[in-house]
Amino acid sequence: MRLNKNIRQTLRIAKIELSSMFYSPVAWLILVIFALLIGYDYANVFDGQLHSQSLGNNLWNVSSAIYNSWMTGILKPILRNLYLYIPLITMGLMSREYQSGSVKLLYSSPIKNSSIILGKYLAMMCYGAALMSIIGLNVLFSWLTVENFQISMLLVAMLGIYLLILAYSAIGLFMSTLTAYQVVAAIGTLAVLAVLNFIGDVGQGIDFVRDITFWLSIYGRSTSFIDGLLPSADVMYFLIVIGLFLALSIFKLNTEKKIMSMRTKVLKYSMIVVSALLLGYLTSLPQMKLYYDGTYTKTNTLAPESQKVIQNLKGPLTITTYVNILAPDYFSGLPFNRNYDLARFERYMRFKPEIKMKYVYYYHNANNAELDARYPDLNDEERARALCDISHLNFKMFKSPEEIDKMIDLSGEGYQFVRIVEQENGRKEVLRLFNDNERHPREGEITATLKRFVAKAPMVAFSTGYGSRSINNYGGRGYYLFARDLWFRHSLLNQGFDTREINLDEEKLTDDISVLVISDLKEALSEKALANVKDFVDHGGNMVILGEYERSENMNSLGALFGVHFSDGVLAHPNKLGSPVVLCASYTDEAVEKHSAFNRMQAWGYGVSVPTAVALDYSQVKDFEVYPVLVTGDSAWIEHETKDMVDGEFVCNPAAGEEEGNYAVLINLSRKIGDKEQRIIISGDSDFITNEEFGLTRPGMEVNNFEVITGSFRWLSYDAYPIYTDRIGAIDNGINLSGDWRVWIKLFFMILFPAFLVGTGVMIIYRRQRK
Structure with a gap:
């Protein structure tokens, strides 16, 4: 019965405080300003998305583009400015009672101090909900109009903003208990909130101080929510801050009723603060943390x-x-x-x-x-x-x-x-x-x-001699970047592989070699080296064979092991901005279907630059399943006449056996040997993964030669390396409205809805004054 009475008293105080709040122009003014600022940002960002769609552009991840994108998102500016609004509301919560003398009536009544504080705070919770309803209105509109809108992500974001409002409100309520002057309470609250927003950068050079100030920083606690991540540590932080300042507020009222020594006051205040800090420390331990990722693509979570x-x-x-x-x-x-x-x-x-x-x-x-x-x-x-x-x-x-x-x-x-x-x-x-x-x-x-701690890294061996490209060569034609550069992100070494060189005439190809790479043979392999390679192939070894123009005769001895023939001439293609023998090869549909990395490149419009490449004829392949990965396009031909790669004139001459067509530049072969699938990659070019090619910009070509390494070696390692970290694609990629809605959206969110709030506030205040 006593508990019910306290609850009724709390609710009654909350009702009285809400009435007083909404009969004040200040509360309505803040709501209107809040609605104007959010409505302006939302209408402009939504208008930009709708305008882009009406122009025929493909939209992507519309939910994030509107709400949490670092460029256009509307929620992070709200976080930065929110602390400016709350002090204007909380400044009178208790200061008004002190100033009017009504606090004495409260002290003499049977109402508990906790009911007074909790009732006033409950009123602020309701006002915070009113602020959130303004955000909720455009979220609801987005949910109804954006295709597959990420509502769970936005609910997490709104929870973060609401918790921030509640924390600000608790701080403002405490500051209001300290003074009878509302302006002083507002300025004090603003000062405390400003300190808590920017204290995260204070004392970061001192270990002990850094942990405390970083934990106290209140602004950064909401950014994870905005991104759609719900961390238990941040939720507990807000709850602890709210509980701390409510407890301080209640204790402040208790000191007004009871006579206490300064020592007792300091001790009790310290106990409240220390308890909050200790609880905050415990809940921020890694072992105590829980997470919920509200994004559809799970971008906040490890793949x-x-x-x-x-x-x-x-x-x-x-x-x-x-x-x-x-x-x-x-x-x-x-x-x-x-x-x-x-x-x-x-x-x-x-x-x-x-x-x-x-x-x-x-x-x-x-x-x-x-x-x-x-x-x-x-x-x-x-x-x-x-x-x-x-x-x-x-x-x-x-x-x-x-x-x-x-x-x-x-x-x-x-x-x-x-x-x-x-x-x-x-x-x-x-x-x-x-x-x-x-x-x-x-x-x-x-x-x-x-992963090196839990699995043996695949060994990629590069053959030496015979003019092959060296992984120790940092020159333009070398493979140092691709194979073993410590500071090149896409090198095999940094993607989980081990690399070394091997002399095919002196070393036996053993089972510890996962992939053998042979490139650009200026001389034909010796019988011993070729027999070594053939034995490796017969036992199911995976290989990468990289041909090159004017090396076809030497490369064909290797290609014959698989039924692949390297053409004699160089591939050419008309190119107004560059050399006709530097082609932009494109991924085939079959390769895109089998390799996610190639799928992404094709979707983004990227190909692969292949200088002085030769065509691959795989029509005689028998024992392997084969499919082309990179092709030239229908306008390419095999140039037999012109030998000058710099100043020569390249014209397709049918009389010389040159025929325009779509030629394969890179192919994949596979077959079952026992319980293992053998995988072979053969390329008609050795230059597309050289040090020089990675650093070049090709005019008129949209190319990305890094990803062909990623996709190819992931296939060779049976999807073990490089690590696949892509998430599922976004599905909120369209708006179910026509461009005609743009004017009406701006009109409603920028003018009509704020005007509705103004009218509602004026009407309520006017009716109150008449009574």
Whole structure:
């Protein structure tokens, strides 16, 4: 009965507070401004999507484009500005009672202080729901009009915004209990909210302070919700903050009723705060975290292959980041960036909480040309000290070259920014940064490194001699980038493979070789080497054979093992912007159907550049299932007459046996040998994966030669490597409205709905005044 009475008192206070709130112009003014700003952003973004569709463009992931895209999404600006609205509402919750003297009546009544605070907070919950209904209106409209709208993602996002409103409201309510002046309460609330929004960047260089301020940062707690991820730690954070400030508010009223010493007040306030911080610490432990990914494509969650690798990892894992202040990327690993660096592994810690992150700081010459130009007259130690002064770092935290060399040998990594992943048994693997704009490894590279702990890396052996391309050659025609460059993201080494060279005349092709690569034979293989290869093929070994123009006679001895013939002439194709012997080969429908990587490239309109390639005739293939992967298109021909690749004139001459047609440039062959499927890739070009080709831009050609490596070697490794991290495609790719709706959408969300709120507010306030 007593509990029911307290609830009734709480509800009564909430009703009175709501009445007072909505009879005030301020509450309606905030609703109108909120509706105007959101309506303006929403109408413009939705209009842009509808306009693009009416022009015949294909839309993609419309839900994200409208709400959480980093370029056009409307929800993140709401988070940034939300703290400006709440103080105007909460400033009078208790200050008004103090100012009018009605608080004395409340104190003398049988109403509990907790009922007073909870009743007023319940009123703020209702007002927050009114604010959320404005967002909910356009979400409802999107749900009704956008094809396969991601409603679960938006419900998670709206929950995050609502929790933020509730947290702001609890803080505002507490500030209102501290003063009888509403303006002071509003300014105080605004100051506290501003501090909590920006405190996440304070003290990030100090370990103990960094964890506290990062946890206290309230703005960043909602961004994961906006992206459609519901983390239990962030939900608990908001609940703890709400509970903390409500408890402080109730205790503040208790101090008004009872006489307490300052020591008792400080002790009780401290106990409330410490309890909240302790609870926050416990709920933020990796072992305590739970997640729900509301996105259809599960973009916030590790791909299934990555999850499987993590599940198979036994025991704890330590990732030690070695930060050389003289290396180009040292800034990413500095103490004040550590929480952002840890976030890169958050999705892995979700599935393996035992992952520990460590950081070691040192200075060592890393052949940094930028520092050589900036500090030409300083030695390494002096350069390190200068950089420490610029970044306000303590030089003593950096180990000397002698100290770091005693700890670990990083010379093979060039003393660059590198992470060493180590198991409890001491086994180590290396995770690097890459020489591209993104720099840090993506999920595919991280998982490929972790997979080395649970599975043996496939060995790709490249034949040497006979003029074959070398994986140690960094020149234009070499294969160093493709095969083993430590800092090239797409190299086989960084995608989970091991690579080495092999002399076919001196070494036997053994079972530990997963793939044999033979390229660009300037000389024919010896009988011994050819017999070695034939034995490897007969036992089901997988191969990549890369031909080249003017090498057909030497390559055909290999091709004969499979029934494939390399043409004598070079493939040519009319090209106004470049050489006619540099073709843009396209993926076949059959290849696209079998390889997801090729499917994506075809959908995006990318082909593969193949310079001076020869055509492949696979009409005599008998024992293998064969299909073309790359073809030239119908206007290509095999040029027999012109030999000058630079200044020669390329014209299709039927009299010389040249015939326009669609020629195969790369083919896949497979067959069953025992319980294994043997897989062979044969190409009429060796240049399309050279160091030079990866760095070139071909005018008039939309090409991506990286993905042909990804798709081909994934097929050769039986879908084990590279790690497949693609998600299912978005299905909200259209709007079920015509372009004629654009004007009406803008009219409603920008004018009519805000006008409706204005009219409703004026009517309610006017009727109140008449009474």
